[in-house]
Amino acid sequence: MVQGNVRQTAxxxxxxxxxxxxxxxxEARDLNEVxxxxxxxxAVQRARLPAQVYKNLRETIQAGKELDPAIxxxxxxxxxxxxxxxxxxxxxxxxxxxxxxxxxxHDSFVTPTDTGEVMTKFSGSDLVRGEPDASSxxxxxxxxxxxxxxxxxxxxxxxxxxxxxxxxATLVIPTMFLSWTGEALDKKTPLLRSMDALSKQAIRVLRxxxxxxxxxxxxxxxxxxxxxxxxxxxxxxxPDLVCTGRTLFGAKPSKGQELDDNYFGxxxxxxxxxxxxxxxxxxxxxVPIKTRHNEVAPGQYELAPTFETSNLATDxxxxxxxVMTRLAGKHGFACLLHEKPFAGINGxxxxxxxxxxxxxxxxxxxPGDTPHANAQxxxxxxxxxxxxxxxxxxLRVSVCGAGNDHRLGAxxxxxxxxxxxxxxxxxxxxxxxxxxxxxxxxxxESIEVGVSxxxxxxxxxxxxxxxxxxxxxxxxxxxxxxxxxxxxSGANTVLNAAIAESLDxxxxxxxxxxxxxxxxxVAVQELLTEMIAEFKPVLFDGDNYSAEWxxxxxxxGLPNLRSxxxxxxxxxxxxxxxxxxxxxxxxxxxxxxxxKILLENYATQISIEAETASMMAHTMILPAALKxxxxxxxxxNGAKAAGVEDAAQLALLEDxxxxxxxxxxxxxxxxxxKGAEAPEDALACAKYQHDTxxxxxxxxxxxxxxxxxxxxxxxxxxxxxxxxxxxR
Numbered sequence: 001m002v003q004g005n006v007r008q009t010a011x012x013x014x015x016x017x018x019x020x021x022x023x024x025x026x027e028a029r030d031l032n033e034v035x036x037x038x039x040x041x042x043a044v045q046r047a048r049l050p051a052q053v054y055k056n057l058r059e060t061i062q063a064g065k066e067l068d069p070a071i072x073x074x075x076x077x078x079x080x081x082x083x084x085x086x087x088x089x090x091x092x093x094x095x096x097x098x099x100x101x102x103x104x105x106h107d108s109f110v111t112p113t114d115t116g117e118v119m120t121k122f123s124g125s126d127l128v129r130g131e132p133d134a135s136s137x138x139x140x141x142x143x144x145x146x147x148x149x150x151x152x153x154x155x156x157x158x159x160x161x162x163x164x165x166x167x168x169a170t171l172v173i174p175t176m177f178l179s180w181t182g183e184a185l186d187k188k189t190p191l192l193r194s195m196d197a198l199s200k201q202a203i204r205v206l207r208x209x210x211x212x213x214x215x216x217x218x219x220x221x222x223x224x225x226x227x228x229x230x231x232x233x234x235x236x237x238x239p240d241l242v243c244t245g246r247t248l249f250g251a252k253p254s255k256g257q258e259l260d261d262n263y264f265g266x267x268x269x270x271x272x273x274x275x276x277x278x279x280x281x282x283x284x285x286x287v288p289i290k291t292r293h294n295e296v297a298p299g300q301y302e303l304a305p306t307f308e309t310s311n312l313a314t315d316x317x318x319x320x321x322x323v324m325t326r327l328a329g330k331h332g333f334a335c336l337l338h339e340k341p342f343a344g345i346n347g348x349x350x351x352x353x354x355x356x357x358x359x360x361x362x363x364x365x366x367p368g369d370t371p372h373a374n375a376q377x378x379x380x381x382x383x384x385x386x387x388x389x390x391x392x393x394x395l396r397v398s399v400c401g402a403g404n405d406h407r408l409g410a411x412x413x414x415x416x417x418x419x420x421x422x423x424x425x426x427x428x429x430x431x432x433x434x435x436x437x438x439x440x441x442x443x444x445e446s447i448e449v450g451v452s453x454x455x456x457x458x459x460x461x462x463x464x465x466x467x468x469x470x471x472x473x474x475x476x477x478x479x480x481x482x483x484x485x486x487x488x489s490g491a492n493t494v495l496n497a498a499i500a501e502s503l504d505x506x507x508x509x510x511x512x513x514x515x516x517x518x519x520x521x522v523a524v525q526e527l528l529t530e531m532i533a534e535f536k537p538v539l540f541d542g543d544n545y546s547a548e549w550x551x552x553x554x555x556x557g558l559p560n561l562r563s564x565x566x567x568x569x570x571x572x573x574x575x576x577x578x579x580x581x582x583x584x585x586x587x588x589x590x591x592x593x594x595x596k597i598l599l600e601n602y603a604t605q606i607s608i609e610a611e612t613a614s615m616m617a618h619t620m621i622l623p624a625a626l627k628x629x630x631x632x633x634x635x636x637n638g639a640k641a642a643g644v645e646d647a648a649q650l651a652l653l654e655d656x657x658x659x660x661x662x663x664x665x666x667x668x669x670x671x672x673x674k675g676a677e678a679p680e681d682a683l684a685c686a687k688y689q690h691d692t693x694x695x696x697x698x699x700x701x702x703x704x705x706x707x708x709x710x711x712x713x714x715x716x717x718x719x720x721x722x723x724x725x726x727x728r
Contacts, residue, residue, distance in 0.1 A: 007719050010233035014727055017231075019273035020331050024280040036286035038086065038162040040079055045159075048078040061157045062359065063215055072124025079160055080109065080122035083171035086162045091122060091171040093130035093152035096187045097137040098597050100487055102318050103177075105132050106170055128154050130175065138600070140593025142183050149180040155188065158315045161285050174315050183590055187489040188311065190585050194496035195219055195310055197583035201500045202356065202364070202380075204507035208514065209376045214358040219496055221313035222476075223488045224304040225320060226295055226348035228336040229271055231727065234719040235334035239620075240612050244605070245338035245403065245485070248613045248697065249621065251705040253722040256298070256345050263296045268728045271301065274331040278303070281323050287316040297346035298725040307355065307476075310496070314489045317350075321485075339483040340406035342721060347407030348484035352491055355476035356380065356499075366475040367426070375524045378433070382531045383506055384477060385420050387498035388470050389538035391579065392418035393559050393570040395470075395481070398494040400564040400598060402605040404483035409545070409562075414469035414480045416567075417553045417560045419540040421468035427541060433525070434532045467544035497585045506531075564602045565690045569683065571595040599682040606689035610674045613697050617667040617704065620717045625660045625707045628715045632656060656710050663703040670696040 036043075046054055053074040059065040083091065092104040111121040130152035137150075158174035177186035184190055195218070202217035235241050240248040267275070279289045291304040303324075308316065321337060328335035340347040356364045364380045388395065395418050399408075409415040422430065469481045482491050506527060513523035537556040542549060553560060561567035570576060572588075572595050580586035586594070632653050639646060673696045679685045708716060 005714070006237055006717065007723065008714075010231070010237065010719065011723065011727060013233060014231050017270065017332055019270045020277070021273065023273075024276045026280075031283070034280070035283050035288075038164070038284045039286040040082055040160040041286060042159075044082060045075075045078070048082060050074055057156060067128075067154075067156060069124070069128070072128050074124075076122050076124045076127040079127065079171065080120065083122075083160075083162060083169075084109065084120060086169055088162060088169040088171045090168075091126070091173060093132070093154075093175040094172045095132075095152050095175045095177040096314075096318060096487060096489065097177055097185060098140070098187060098594065099138060100187075100485070100601075102322065103132070103137070104170075104172070105130070127173065132177075137177075137185060138597045139179070139185055140596035140600075142179055142181075142185065142589060142593045150185055151178050151180070152176065153178060155192070155311065157192075157309070158312050159286070161319075164281075183587065183593075187487050187493075188314065190493045190590070191314060191489040191496075192311055193585045194493045194500070194583070197585060198356070198496045198500040198503065201503035201507060202358075204511070205379065205383075205503050206358065206376075208507060208510045208520070209379075211358070214360050214362075216359040217364070218357050218359065219310045219492065220307040220355045220357055220476075221310045221488060221492060222305055222307040222353040223313060223317045223482070224291075224302055224349075224351040224353070225317070225324075226300060226302045226350065226484050227324065228297070228299050228341055228348065229274065229301060229328065229333045230299060230336065230724045232329060232332050232334045234724045234727075235336075237717075237719050238724075239616055240609075241334070241336070241341065243612045244609045245336065246341045246406070246609075247343065247721075248609060249616060249701055249704045249708070249718065250343065250721045251708040252344050253720070253725065255722070256725075257296050260296070262294050262298050262300070265294045267292070267294055267301075270331070270728050271333075274327065274333060275301070275303070277331070278324055278327055281327065282316075282320060285316075285319055285323075287320060289320075295346060295348075297342070300346055300348065307353070310354075310492050311489075314487065314492070317488055337485040339401075339403035339485060342725065343406075345725075347413050349407065349413055349480060350482040350484050350486060350488060352479040352482045352488055353473070353476050354479060354492065354495060363475050365472075365477070375521065378429070378528055379506055379524060380503075381426070381472070382430075382528055382535070383502035384499055385422075385538065386505075386531050386535045387495070387502040388418060388420055389535040390502070391494065391498040391575075392538065393561060393567060393573075394494050394498065394576055394579075395479070395491070396559070396561045396567045397571050397598075398491040399481045399483060399486065400567050400602075401483060401486065402564065402602050402609075403485055404481075405563050407483060408481060414467060415544050415550070415560075416481075416562050417544070417550065417558055418469050418481070418538070419544065419553065419558065420535075420538050421471035421541050422539060423472055423541070426472060427539065430532050430539075433528050434536070436529075468540070469544070493585060497579055497583055500583050501579055563690055564598065565683070565686045568595055568598050568602075568686070571598065596682050599686040603678075603682070603686045603689045606693050607674065610670060610693050610697055613700055614667055614670055614674070616718075617663065617670075617700060621704050621707060622660065622664055622667070624715045624717050625656065625663070625711050628711045629653070629656045629660060631712075652710075656707075659703060659706050659710060663700070663707055666696070666700040666703050670700050 045057060049057065053071045056068050056071050057075060060067045090106040090108050092106045094102060094104050097103050109120040109122055110118045112118055132150055132152060152175035155174045155176055160171060160173045163170045163172050176189040178189065179185050198219060199217040203214060206214050238247065240246065275292050282289050288306040289303060290306045293302055295302045305316065324335045358364065365377065367377050368374050396416060407413045471478045471480065479491055479495065482488055509527055510523050514520060537558060540549065572591050577588050577591060580591060581588060636649050636653050639649065673692050679688055
């Protein structure tokens with residue numbers, strides 16, 4: 001029996017798989033009952049908390065008022081009773097360490113008593129603070145191994161929820177994670193700081209424009225999630241997918257996404273069954289899922305929510321990835337969240353739709369019907385673009401990583417050059433402002449369908465650009481460079497801090513002008529003209545993939561930070577330390593810690609890939625090729641012994657022999673490279689992985705993929721691209 005039968009057995013089993021049924025029944029229950037049923041949300045709080053406690057808690061959540069410790073016991077008691085009614089036996093402080101995923105330690109509600117009995121206990125101190133071990137999480141030097149103490153602190157603005165399990169449930173409390181010395185060890189704390197910084201500066205701008213009632217400005221996020229589904233049998237027979245999340249070998253399939261026939265196509269019923277259960281579970285957790293569809297690549301899909309405040313959207317995004325991963329196995333799938341699991345076809349991103357609104361419900365990036373006359377919108381929009389231009393390098397740092405390096409720059413992913421797409425209408429308005437004053441806005445027209453029974457379709461005033469890293473899309477900006485496996489908090493923390501600086505700049509200037517007696521409209525016009533002149537180089541509405549744009553971007557002085565090792569040093573640049581220090585988002589020590597973690601994660605990821613590639617080369621690919629080579633040699637020699645000598649058969653044998661020999665040598669070369677003593681400095685180590693290990697892996701892959709195309713399919717041990725992408 002040849003190794004390839006493993007694949008054939010998997011394919012035969014997949015052909016018998018039926019969609020998981022009977023899990024979700026939308027007819028049995030009203031959706032209003034389903035949505036948020038596992039969330040300790042506002043409605044539950046209002047019903048269960050004493051009136052004054054509820055009022056104080058809402059003031060903390062909505063207005064940023066400091067939490068009154070006196071109410072903690074009342075909230076904890078109500079939360080405990082609610083959780084017990086939902087079958088919870090344990091609670092956990094759920095946080096987002098700098099691993100990029102989430103972490104949790106479960107504690108039981110059950111507490112022994114002096115009489116030998118037990119009671120259920122959950123106090124205000126249990127709610128407000130936890131103490132997980134901080135020594136084994138990445139800290140980038142903030143904590144030594146022997147310095148173990150760390151604290152989780154309740155985030156009341158993100159409601160607690162119930163995590164179901166077949167054998168019980170757990171009360172999950174979203175928290176921040178801090179060191180004993182008070183420094184942030186997580187991704188959420190800096191995000192909350194950045195939201196607060198932006199709110200303070202935005203309120204100053206609103207006051208200049210006459211708004212005296214808004215108390216808080218909120219950043220909002222809707223993060224689209226792209227992912228691949230492949231059958232779990234294929235996944236388990238691919239050590240590279242299991243260990244690294246991406247295929248380190250794999251020849252290009254005869255059919256990929258060239259026909260553009262998968263995008264928005266009919267969803268396979270097995271995949272749809274999985275999607276339905278994912279959405280149902282997320283609805284129960286209060287995640288406002290809105291959209292699902294096939295993406296561009298075969299086997300690729302997208303899920304998208306509606307907008308929420310940034311920290312809640314971040315929590316929900318992490319919950320979404322956990323639910324997707326957990327339920328995939330139930331449906332016989334593996335959910336791949338890596339940015340580039342398959343070479344040569346679409347990677348997966350997490351398009352970060354970002355906007356800004358007052359606590360009175362006003363979207364400050366809504367241009368209205370006449371954006372040229374909407375000075376407040378123009379200022380907030382200009383401040384955003386200015387921030388992207390000034391801190392483009394830091395935005396690139398916020399989406400860096402070994403996985404995203406593979407994705408950026410191809411197959412609908414934006415390039416590493418950060419630019420801004422405004423669209424025809426806004427570009428025209430800003431051009432008028434730069435020239436002196438904006439007098440008009442290009443209006444939306446209608447599309448003539450050409451069918452008498454159908455009405456004319458309204459046309460948006462501006463088109464969209466799927467190659468732009470940062471695009472205005474009507475009443476928000478879409479940051480398309482975020483990777484599919486990444487926590488969106490990093491990108492939004494940088495974005496918020498950068499825009500806070502621009503709003504600070506604008507508010508300071510306008511406050512001084514008005515105090516000096518200058519007319520507001522004149523002051524705004526002068527400020528906008530100056531800002532446009534500053535950020536004009538970052539504006540680009542064309543094809544971001546074109547060689548002409550890359551040359552033009554270089555002429556404009558825009559950074560092209562192609563890899564993680566190119567951009568990470570910017571994390572601790574003087575500009576970065578000044579920005580984040582001024583608005584109290586990151587301290588200098590916190591920035592240095594994150595830089596070190598990014599570099600160490602990058603080097604470790606590449607090292608794991610190299611080890612996996614070497615193992616697969618030596619134990620799977622080369623043995624299969626040599627077995628086939630032996631059989632071909634036997635056939636050639638048999639024909640020759642019979643008096644028949646065929647040049648084509650001999651050429652095939654020579655090709656297999658030379659390719660397998662070169663492949664083994666490439667594996668040996670990779671082994672030598674990864675066996676060399678690595679530099680101790682984190683940046684130098686990351687550069688070594690980038691400059692030496694990655695090219696060695698690429699060479700090995702090139703030869704391995706050639707062997708796949710030469711070797712009889714019955715001998716090949718790895719599920720192929722065609723099988724993984726198309727067989728459901």
